[in-house]
Amino acid sequence: xxxxxxxxxGAIPLQIHLHESQVTALPPPxxxxxxxxxxxxxxLLAPLIKPYFSSTLPPGVDTIWFDYNGLPLKxxxxxxxxxxxxxxxxxxxxxxxxxxxxxxxxxxxxxxGEDCVKWSxxxxxxxxxxxxxxxxxxxxxxxxxxxxxxxNSIMNGNLEAYQRVSSKHKLSTVDDEYTSLCLPKAQQSxxxxxxxAQVKTDKCFTLRDALKILLPxxxxxxxxxxxxxxxxxxxxxxxxxxxxxxxxKVLEDQGQRSYKNPEAGNISNSAEIKLIRIQGIEPxxxxxxxxxxxxxxxxxxxxxxxxxxxxxx
Amino acid sequence: MAAAEPxxxxxxxxxxxxxxxxxxxLKQAKFKIPGTDKFAKVIDFLRRQLHRDTLFxxxxxxFSPNPDELVIDLYNNxxxxxxxxxxxxxxxxxx
Numbered sequence: 001x002x003x004x005x006x007x008x009x010g011a012i013p014l015q016i017h018l019h020e021s022q023v024t025a026l027p028p029p030x031x032x033x034x035x036x037x038x039x040x041x042x043x044l045l046a047p048l049i050k051p052y053f054s055s056t057l058p059p060g061v062d063t064i065w066f067d068y069n070g071l072p073l074k075x076x077x078x079x080x081x082x083x084x085x086x087x088x089x090x091x092x093x094x095x096x097x098x099x100x101x102x103x104x105x106x107x108x109x110x111x112x113g114e115d116c117v118k119w120s121x122x123x124x125x126x127x128x129x130x131x132x133x134x135x136x137x138x139x140x141x142x143x144x145x146x147x148x149x150x151x152n153s154i155m156n157g158n159l160e161a162y163q164r165v166s167s168k169h170k171l172s173t174v175d176d177e178y179t180s181l182c183l184p185k186a187q188q189s190x191x192x193x194x195x196x197a198q199v200k201t202d203k204c205f206t207l208r209d210a211l212k213i214l215l216p217x218x219x220x221x222x223x224x225x226x227x228x229x230x231x232x233x234x235x236x237x238x239x240x241x242x243x244x245x246x247x248x249k250v251l252e253d254q255g256q257r258s259y260k261n262p263e264a265g266n267i268s269n270s271a272e273i274k275l276i277r278i279q280g281i282e283p284x285x286x287x288x289x290x291x292x293x294x295x296x297x298x299x300x301x302x303x304x305x306x307x308x309x310x311x312x313x
Numbered sequence: 314m315a316a317a318e319p320x321x322x323x324x325x326x327x328x329x330x331x332x333x334x335x336x337x338x339l340k341q342a343k344f345k346i347p348g349t350d351k352f353a354k355v356i357d358f359l360r361r362q363l364h365r366d367t368l369f370x371x372x373x374x375x376f377s378p379n380p381d382e383l384v385i386d387l388y389n390n391x392x393x394x395x396x397x398x399x400x401x402x403x404x405x406x407x408x
Contacts, residue, residue, distance in 0.1 A: 076381075130391070
């Protein structure tokens with residue numbers, strides 16, 4: 001499982017600037033340079049960041065949030081995914097801005113601290129378990145101490161500890177089974193046994209095949225409707241409809257899934273995939289999807305695929 | 314929530330709100346909401362109806378979806394019998 005080790009050790013170098021509205025002393029403090037784990041979440045960096053800026057912050061309550069080029073960053077998305085999604089040309093270090101005031105409650109859901117992130121993570125894990133097994137008993141049956149150990153393993157980037165707890169609770173799944181369960185809606189449209197059989201016998205269910213099911217309109221031939229793959233977080237796919245994108249528009253589009261939008265048909269005619277990125281890797285589409293699913297998933301068992309789509313004017 | 318419905322092609326989702334534990338039961342528990350709305354709308358609706366800020370909201374008595382998730386996606390993945398079952402409680406029910 002070497003690939004998983006690389007993923008867990010992956011990190012994004014951040015250059016974090018304090019927003020000018022929060023600088024109370026001149027000269028403004030220099031940016032904080034922090035290496036953020038790919039599989040982690042930005043708010044978890046607060047204890048590292050605060051000391052850098054505490055002397056310049058005005059007094060009051062601190063609710064940390066970040067923006068990139070003016071776009072408020074969704075804190076529940078893993079840091080690596082945010083980076084893969086927002087930087088077509090990987091920017092190293094990644095320049096983001098930190099705020100301790102003026103939380104944009106109309107745009108971001110609140111995050112009061114580590115517990116909030118942990119709650120979000122555990123629920124994501126339950127959601128994944130529900131998708132894979134039809135229930136989330138295995139997560140519910142975890143003792144408090146196991147849950148804590150799992151969470152800590154993520155905070156500390158400790159893959160061994162994570163694997164210990166997750167295999168104890170049978171969170172990990174067999175290749176073929178996982179692959180078929182990753183595509184529940186596809187199962188329903190193709191017939192459950194069909195897809196499972198296909199995956200088990202046909203070792204070459206590739207990443208391209210999976211993407212064809214997920215984003216049929218970008219592959220022009222099929223016309224499956226109503227496809228949502230919950231084992232795969234596809235919210236990312238439509239965030240970058242144009243190559244030069246304004247920050248506001250991207251935020252608005254965040255919630256839209258173009259393949260459900262009736263206008264998607266028009267968009268898709270001239271849309272083409274320019275780039276696919278998973279955990280910072282631009283994989284060949286011929287790679288077996290089961291390998292991708294087993295090795296590149298995040299700790300909450302979601303696979304995030306970042307797709308750059310060019311839409312004709 | 315079930316306001317005047319525009320003649321649109323936006324698919325509506327039937328949400329069935331179920332009280333858990335000692336949470337108050339709503340007089341009207343079934344609603345239609347545009348699929349393109351976020352789950353946050355369901356949560357806000359419940360908060361206003363029950364006059365409570367602290368609420369724990371779950372789907373299928375299993376997990377709490379991210380408020381940014383679209384109702385249509387939740388329905389497509391976790392709905393059954395033509396509706397999405399949303400449970401609400403005043404204290405944490407399912408971990």
